[in-house]
Amino acid sequence: MSVAEPPPVPAPETGPRPAGAPGNDAPPRPPFAQDWRRIARMGAVGAVGQIFISLSNMPVKLDGRAIIEGILSLGYLSLVVLPLAAGSRVGHQLRREGVPFHRPGAHEVVGGAACGVLVGGGLSLLAILIANFDLREPLVNWSPILADLLAFNRGTAFAVVIWLALGAAVGAAGGLLRVVPPAARRVLWTVVLTLFGAAVLESLTTDLAEGMGIEGAVDWFYAPRGGLTISGAIVLALGSAVLAVAGRGRIRQARARIDSLEGPARNRANLGLILATGAVLVILPMFAGKLTNELLANVGLFVLLALGLNIVVGLAGILDLGYVAFFAVGSYSAAVLTAATSPKIHPELPWFVALFGVVVLTGLVGLFIGAPVIRMRGDYLAIVTLGFGEIIRLLFLSDWLSGWFGGSQGITNIPGAEIFGLAEVAGTDPRSVFYLVLAFCAIAIYVSWRLERSRIGRAWMAVREDETVAEAMGINTVNVKLLAFVVGAMLGSFSGAIFSAKVGSVFPASFLILVSIVILVVVIFGGMGNIVGVIAGSAVLIGVLGGPKQPGLLAEFSEFKLLIYGALLVWMMLARPEGLIPSVRRTRELHQEELAQDAWLRGETHDEQDGIGTSATGRSGAASGNGSTDRPSGDSS
Incomplete structure (x- = not known):
């Protein structure tokens, strides 16, 4: 019996593609040939979102943070984001084989304006409801100041008209973003992000300027009550636009040039980038005040935790929702071994000597927790790890172990970390804490990098991709996953030991399950399986929004952290599941x-x-x- 030969593979296309194929544009659509059902659906979703944001009291709380003095505040910015996004998204087209791809034109602007009117209509409706009904009883979070904010202190009728008009204008601007050439769009986004970033980083910039003795120049850019001055905003906008035009494609070309390097040349380039980044991180705290150094130290602690969880979740694919347990064990074990106020035993070991005991104890706890549950998969494993995380916290809180760990009173008067008897690192000196955190982050990064490229790292990734296939290929999946659990626990213990020395006390309330959720969000947002992505996620989320109890650059968001974390997590899962700076391997998998x-x-x-x-x-x-x-x-x- 003969085997039929497979049909020949068509040669790659060299001539022009047929009309309607990807890469060929069809003429623009007529301005009013809209998909009105899509517009109505997106407008209704946007209107509901506007009402939800307003009733959460976010605009009122954020109105005190100015972006540009007298022109735009963070509160009003939160109200115009949705019309802009909806107006831009409503004209989005997917390139499909055989389906014409129409060139953007007036159609996108008209559709964006129509969608923006519906989104703005949500605020108009809310203004009418606030003026005619008492919403304080069923909806207790919003403030009566919201009515004046929506109406610009001019009455309900003005609020109705102005938000319909603003919605149309902002929605049309979102549609216009699809019409302008890519180069102009890039310049525009560069200007917008520069102005927003300068306003958000005001406290950091001011702190650094004081340390460098150039506060006079910075004061010209920022208003006394916060936000950019009009003249400062104009200068920043012009400067960023010039840089965007002058540097067009330079960053992409430099990145492509680095990516094209191989062998020793690639290693030299990576080493140069690492040394430059390290030099910046070493020099920056010297010119910064306590505020900036405290912020950097908090970010570094979460980088350490995220690197440990990245081993478990990012490389091995084990969804661990109780990672805070290892953070707690590291903190309490360091406190017991170093503090004289430890209830049961108090050997008062030097911090570096106690660190070896902390790592061993946390590794044993990771082995103890992982051994009985590691054969589970998926949701079952996540639920069990969540339970173990809470069990560890409740054990530290219980009266049964209060003779060892102090119960709800915790352990206080924990000494700082002695550096070989030469200096003591404590929370009263945030700069020294940051340098200690930076040293351990370098160790954790090196360990993670070596493990990822080792045989065990490849086994972890094989288990993550398909555990059944990995087991069929001869990988002992139980031992491999258990090793990931133990290594992740040890890296997390570094952060716990530094945390206890920094704060000077440990309490069970510091290790809520929320810490695990925030660390998981950081890893997912930054990019699972990618060390650089995890660091970037920690810097953006913890540095700007802050941790569960740690303040960030935007202290106004303290009441809305969980809301923003949840929204970011949902958006990342839908739009960019590989993360902000994804791993190449992870991107291919998804x-x-x-x-x-x-x-x-x-x-x-x-x-x-x-x-x-x-x-x-x-x-x-x-x-x-x-x-x-x-x-x-x-x-x-």
Whole structure:
């Protein structure tokens, strides 16, 4: 019986693609040929979102933080984001094979304006409801000041009209963003992000300017009551626009040049970037005040925790919701071994000597917790780890162990960390705390980097991708996952030991389950499995919003941290599940079926390295969603 030969693979297309194929634009649509059902749906969602934001009292709380003096505050900015996003999103088109892709035009502007009117209509409706009904009884969070804020202190009728007009204008601006050329759009976004970033970083910039003796120049940019001055905003806008035009494509070219390096040249480039970053982090605290150094120390503690959780979640794929248990064990064990006020035993060991005991004890706790639950998978494992995290906290809180750990009274008067008997690092000197945290972050980064590229790291990633296949390939999945649990626990113990020395006391209330959730959000937001992404996620979330009890640059968001964390988590899962700075391997895993589908639609799933094509059967199998792809393992998206 003869085997039928597979049909030949079509050669890559060299001529122009047919009309309607990706890469060919159709003429713009008529301005009023809108998908009114889509506009109504997005406008209704946006209106509900506007009402929810307003009734949460966010605009009133944030109105005290000025972006540009006398023109825009953070409160009003929170009310115009949704019309802008809806107006831009309503004109979004997907490029599909055989479906015309219309060039942007007046159609997008009209659709954005119509959607913006509906979104702004939510605030108009809210203004009418506030004026005619008493909403204080069912909705207790909002403030009566909201009515004046929505009306600009001019009455309900003005509020109704102005928010319809503002919604239309902002929505049209969102649609216009799709019409302007990409170069102009890039300049515009650079200006907007520069102004917003300068306003958000006001306290940090002022603190650094005082340390460098240039506070006079900074005072010209910032108003006495906060926010950018009008003249300062104009100068920053012009400067950022010039830099955006002058540096067009430079950053992308530099990144492409670095990515193209291989072997020793790539290692030298990476080493240069690491040394430059390290030099900045060493020099920056010397010119910063206590506020900035305290912020940097808090960010560093969460970087340490996130690096440990990244081993467990990012590399091994174990959803651990009780990671705060290792943070607590590290803090309490360091306190017991170093403090003279420890209830049961108080050996008063030097901090560095006690650190070895802390790491060993936390590793044993990780082994104790992981051994009975590591054979579970998915949601069951997450629920059990969540329970163990709470069990550890309740044990420290219980009267049963109060003779060892102080119960609800905790352990106080914990000495600082002695550095080889030469200096003592304590919370009264945030700069020294940051340098200690920076040293341990460097150790954790190196350990994570070496493990990721080792045989055990590849085994972790194999388990994460498909545990059944990894087990079939001969990997002892139980031992591999248990090792990830123990290593993650040890890295988390570093942060706990530094935390106890920094604060000088430990209490069970410092180790709520919320800490685990925040660390998990940091890892997901930054990019699971990527060390740089985890660091970036910690800097953005903890540095700007703050931790569960630690303040960030935007102290006004303290009441809305959990709301923003939840919104960011939902958005990341829907729009960018690989994270802010994703791992290349993780990106391929999440978008593997999309890559296979795209290759099948193009009809050319050939190997770009050796030119070997695949059969039509292989292409249809890849497109069927079975997770297989014919792209080479080194190919990128």
